[in-house]
Amino acid sequence: MNLPNLTKARKRTRKEVNRIDYKLNDLYKNIGKDKTYHVKTYGCQMNEHDTENIEGLLDNVGFTKCDDMEKADLVILNTCSIRENAHNKAFGMLGRLKHLKEERPNLIIGVCGCMAQEEVVVNEILAKYRHVNFVFGTHNLFDLPRLIYENMDNSKTKIDVFSIEGDLVEGLPVRRTNTFKAYVNIIYGCDKFCTYCIVPYTRGKQRSRKMEDILKEVNELKKNGCLEVTLLGQNVNAYGKDLDLGYDLADLLEEVAKTNIPRIRFITSHPWDFTDRMIEVISKYQNIMKYVHLPIQSGSNRILKLMGRRYTKEDYKILFDKLKKIPGIAITTDIIVGFPSETEEDFLDTLDIVKKCQYDGAFTFIYSPRVGTPAAKLYESDKTTLEEKEQRLYRLNELINNYSLESNKRLLNNCYPVLVEGLSNKKGMIYGYTETNKLVNFKGNSDLIGKIVTVKILDAKSFSLDGEIVE
Numbered sequence: 001m002n003l004p005n006l007t008k009a010r011k012r013t014r015k016e017v018n019r020i021d022y023k024l025n026d027l028y029k030n031i032g033k034d035k036t037y038h039v040k041t042y043g044c045q046m047n048e049h050d051t052e053n054i055e056g057l058l059d060n061v062g063f064t065k066c067d068d069m070e071k072a073d074l075v076i077l078n079t080c081s082i083r084e085n086a087h088n089k090a091f092g093m094l095g096r097l098k099h100l101k102e103e104r105p106n107l108i109i110g111v112c113g114c115m116a117q118e119e120v121v122v123n124e125i126l127a128k129y130r131h132v133n134f135v136f137g138t139h140n141l142f143d144l145p146r147l148i149y150e151n152m153d154n155s156k157t158k159i160d161v162f163s164i165e166g167d168l169v170e171g172l173p174v175r176r177t178n179t180f181k182a183y184v185n186i187i188y189g190c191d192k193f194c195t196y197c198i199v200p201y202t203r204g205k206q207r208s209r210k211m212e213d214i215l216k217e218v219n220e221l222k223k224n225g226c227l228e229v230t231l232l233g234q235n236v237n238a239y240g241k242d243l244d245l246g247y248d249l250a251d252l253l254e255e256v257a258k259t260n261i262p263r264i265r266f267i268t269s270h271p272w273d274f275t276d277r278m279i280e281v282i283s284k285y286q287n288i289m290k291y292v293h294l295p296i297q298s299g300s301n302r303i304l305k306l307m308g309r310r311y312t313k314e315d316y317k318i319l320f321d322k323l324k325k326i327p328g329i330a331i332t333t334d335i336i337v338g339f340p341s342e343t344e345e346d347f348l349d350t351l352d353i354v355k356k357c358q359y360d361g362a363f364t365f366i367y368s369p370r371v372g373t374p375a376a377k378l379y380e381s382d383k384t385t386l387e388e389k390e391q392r393l394y395r396l397n398e399l400i401n402n403y404s405l406e407s408n409k410r411l412l413n414n415c416y417p418v419l420v421e422g423l424s425n426k427k428g429m430i431y432g433y434t435e436t437n438k439l440v441n442f443k444g445n446s447d448l449i450g451k452i453v454t455v456k457i458l459d460a461k462s463f464s465l466d467g468e469i470v471e
């Protein structure tokens with residue numbers, strides 16, 4: 001048993017990170033023969049991409065993917081711990097799986113992802129969810145074939161979670177959801193330790209991939225017809241800082257741009273690490289999408305300080321204005337309301353910065369205490385009621401939605417390249433995203449999926465646009 005420990009996970013060691021190549025042990029080569037799998041994913045793009053690796057690993061040892069969880073021989077839950085509701089969803093699913101296992105005792109159940117890194121979660125699984133075969137963490141995903149091999153027929157719940165990150169494994173098998181767009185990890189973990197956030201504990205210290213490995217992956221994707229890569233990290237702007245090889249995100253973006261892959265995105269940015277050179281590179285290359293997700297979290301300097309965000313709203317606005325100088329750029333953000341001790345006055349500061357920035361869009365959340373984080377302690381003496389927080393969220397969303405609508409309306413009657421992603425719910429309609437990451441619905445058929453087409457915008461709503469193909 002390797003049990004997670006948050007106190008250990010908080011530590012940042014100087015131990016060098018080895019970069020090793022993935023190799024499958026022959027022993028596990030056929031463990032999935034005649035068996036099917038289903039992976040359920042919660043949370044962010046990082047988790048979605050981890051699932052692509054999990055599925056790749058499973059395909060690689062002979063399993064077959066099955067879209068119906070109820071029929072699969074192996075079910076894996078790839079969990080998220082960012083907020084309470086993600087937690088609850090995964091535990092709800094574990095309850096459902098208990099019934100499934102009663103009907104089919106040979107069902108193999110695995111739990112992984114961020115929740116697996118939390119000791120409270122693992123203790124709860126051990127106490128109440130013994131139908132789980134094995135739990136593994138974010139640091140040993142590559143070890144999945146061995147875990148399955150050793151725990152398929154085991155009636156005990158095996159926990160194999162490491163609190164400290166290990167080697168960075170290159171060349172993991174991957175089953176990509178799309179051929180035309182792909183996620184590419186550039187940096188794992190986070191060292192910012194914003195006081196509300198569980199990520200630095202569940203994902204470990206900041207570890208960048210080498211530029212040559214990233215470029216190899218992008219070139220390979222491009223060769224196979226991929227049109228869009230999204231460079232992924234909890235804080236992409238910290239890319240390279242841990243490597244000491246003399247390059248950073250600006251250099252990486254520039255090199256990825258030179259591969260001539262048509263569309264490059266990067267998420268998520270932290271204002272603290274955003275340099276002028278990065279802005280220059282973004283504006284210089286036409287294939288770097290003019291879209292930045294720049295979480296502000298709060299507009300109150302007092303709350304920003306309590307959050308440990310390392311900038312004031314004035315610093316943020318200076319950076320925002322520099323980015324806004326890039327023609328046509330879209331900027332979105334994340335905002336938390338009801339952080340412990342947030343007053344009406346603090347909240348009004350948040351509304352004020354939203355009015356100044358007029359975001360193209362925003363993800364908004366009510367603060368959710370995460371066990372082991374510094375803010376969770378502040379929450380114990382927080383007086384603001386949930387009702388008040390819900391009211392704040394409502395008021396904030398109204399404002400945000402107005403600005404989203406405004407920004408969408410500015411696109412009316414203009415034409416934009418759109419990468420078609422799939423069929424809309426409405427018959428005969430397809431959808432895709434503009435370079436600035438705006439969702440557009442328009443008439444078309446499935447032949448266009450994976451192609452970039454020019455679309456004229458005819459109608460604007462808060463969360464999407466309607467248009468027609470003009471080619």
Ligand code: 5AD
Nearest residue numbers: 196197295334335336365366367368
């Ligand atoms: N409660 C509410 N929202 C949170 N986020 C991160 N941690 C919490 C939390 N404990 C939000 C932040 C972050 C986004 C991914 O999730 O806004 O940018």
Ligand code: SF4
Nearest residue numbers: 190192193194197199
């Ligand atoms: Fe969490 Fe992002 Fe802060 Fe890192 S930078 S601690 S991932 S909110």
